[in-house]
Amino acid sequence: MSMPDVPYIKQQRTWIDKRGKEKQVPMRVFCPGLSRTGTSSLRVALWELGYEAYHGWSLLENPPDSVLWKEAMKAKFEGQGRLYTKKDFDSLFFDVDAIIDVPGNLFVEELIDAYPNALVVMTTRDVDSWYSSSKATIAPSNKPRLLFPLLCAFDRAVGLYLPTWLQAMKYSFGDDFAANGKAVYAKQLALVRKKMSDAGRLNENEYLEFNVKEGWEPLCKFLGKEVPKDVEGKPKPFPHVNDRATTGQMFKPYFVALFQELLWQAGTVVVAIAVMAGALWLGSENWAKVFEGDKSF
Secondary structure, three states: OOOOOOOOOOOOOOOOOOOOOOOOOOOOEEEOOOOOOOHHHHHHHHHHOOOOEEOOOHHHHOOOHHHHHHHHHHHHHHOOOOOOOHHHHHHHOOOOOEEEOOOHHHOHHHHHHHOOOOEEEEEOOOHHHHHHHHHHOOOHHHOOOOOHHHHHHHOHHHHHHHHHHHHHHHHHHOOOHHHHHHHHHHHHHHHHHHHHHHOOOOOOOOEEEEOHHHOHHHHHHHHOOOOOEOOOOOEOOOOOOOOHHHHHHHHHHHHHHHHHHHHHHHHHHHHHHHHHHHHHHHHHHHHHHHHHOOOOO
8 A cells, every 4th residue: 555645754664663673863853742733844844954753654654663652652651561761762763863743742751851962842833723723633533433443454554553543642632632632732832841941951952942834944043954945045945734724635545545445355355255155055066067067066
């Protein structure tokens, strides 16, 4: 199954088991903002600036990551299993130098402690605008739909990614986004500020609250990077992707292809069952007559 053709998701899927991997690059940036605060746009911007950014979409790009994230989340939120340590996160993030979005934003304290030299960029947005956007996009995904089990059964990648995403949404917002959403937004911002303050790092050199509408200037200044320019030497537009108006249309071909694959595989199963039933009905002796051209049975 091909990947969604969108600019914030890698087009090449991998199946790397990262358990036990050694960290290859230092962690340079941690972005613990909630989904729908411009995290996909920020990922594209960090790519442009030369970072390798891990995002919630990375679970779809490398589905085995879902197994590790489920372990980490169950240990933290349900007390099941061993809590993840820096060594575990190093394996999960072995080849990246930036972390954005969920599930990473569920581990604010752990990741700030694990990577004390990483600059922290907290994506923010007008809370009412964020709430409206989230309610129309990620909130409906918080509740399983009738076709979800079928998709998970017939597509291996979706079978790993989707349950992990749903679980992360539940740990983020509980079972009622409408009631909890705004409180969670405020709590996340307060948690990041407090953790950075406790670590003695709540200063302009190590912490930036950033709205993607501000564009390149504050982000590049904070990261010590030049504003990207096009071939004519003009500043490139800051990425604005995954907005509410276009997300559905951009993902539509992917889900159409996924459902077509589901229907094809379901049809194949039906045919296989029919063949097996026919074999049982005819019996081995009658099948032999079929192959011999005998029509007497």
